[in-house]
Amino acid sequence: MNRERLIENIEILKGLMPDFVLAYYRSKSAVPYSLTTLYEYLKEYQRFFTWLIDADVTDVTHISEISLETLENLSKTDLESFILYLRERPRLNTYTNQYGVSQTTINRTLSALSSLYKYLTEEVEDRNGEPYFYRNVMKKVTTQKKKETLASRAEQIKNKLFLGDETQAFLDFIETDYEDDLSNRAKSSFIKNKERDLAIIALILASGIRLSETVNIDLNDLNLNTMVVDVLRKGGKRDSVNIAGFAKPYLANYLSIRDKRYPTTKRDTGLFLTTYKGQANRIDHSSIEKMVAKYSKVFKVRVTPHKLRHTLATRLYAETNSQVLVSHQLGHASTQVTDLYTHIVNEEQKDALDKL
Secondary structure, three states: OOHHHHHHHHHHHHOOOOHHHHHHHHHHHOOOOOHHHHHHHHHHHHHHHHHHHHOOOOOOOOHHHOOHHHHHHOOHHHHHHHHHHHHHOEOOOOOOOOEOOOHHHHHHHHHHHHHHHHHHHHHOOOOOOOOOOOOOHHHHOOOOOOOOOHHHHHHHHHHHOOOOOHHHHHHHHHHHOHHHHOOHHHHHHHHHHHHHHHHHHHHHHHHOOOHHHHHOOEHHHEEOOOOEEEEEOHHHOEEEEEOOHHHHHHHHHHHHHHHHHOOOOOOOOEOOEEEEOOEEEEOOHHHHHHHHHHHHHHHOOOOOHHHHHHHHHHHHHHHHOOHHHHHHHHOOOOOHHHHHHHHHHHHHHHHHHHOO
8 A cells, every 4th residue: 555545544544533542643643653553553443443332332323422431431341342253253355254353463453452542541641631541451451372382483484584595596586587477568567666676675685674664764764885774663763774785786776776767856755666647656565565475476485574574584693693683683672582583593404404
């Protein structure tokens, strides 16, 4: 979804919301949360408030009429009923006969609600400097984690990583081989965006930055002399991230054609651009996801940008044996998240020994 369409959809959802959600939106926009995160949260609130009305938890008829008192007085049983509804309702937009959303989706919904409740009970101030209310029912709701060991998770994702020589081989494939079997129309589109696509993939593989961070990079954030890119991390923190040297020629090639290939104005500050109705626009999350999936599927296996991030982290840990360095590179506050990469590297070492 491009930025303009995303903003349009956000405005539609904002038009449905109670005033306290609009206040929450303004507060988080100032942090700033990414537009994509705010959009996903607003969708979760729409689903939750719609359920409150349909389940007769409140007697209002429109989402905008839902009061603070309704949220303040919700019981743990109410929230558990909502979770059961998510587990049991028919799946939408799918051909399957299965029921219920995944635990991952439920966790995302509860995370959005927890953020809203935290704002209402701790962060916002009324005229007297007090929060709207103090009772936070979300603190009584337990989020079920997916039961999976790190070794099991490592086994599942290691075949979706482009480790060792495969990192460069993937880039070489896009540059020299991908277009061989394309139709003339597809080839024309590929050639137009080739330098950009290679630069994006090379940057993620060489830095491990997140998809949202990649989308939000401005032209002035990238320094090819020092091979450092400034990004906006989760929570709105600015961070300077080192980039492996192999990405430099791809980034330089893209910069050399950026302004001519994507007709820019002074307002087009985004590093990675696309063209829409003859005008340059910052590339969006969906476009990068589809682009990575398209190339990776033909090369080896369909992957997401997040798997490219895993690839960098695993390669860096294999070289340094330092979880601290990996966590700093990825922008994590602790090394706990990087435990996964020790398991992946151990599996790689085992595979190498088996070949001796």
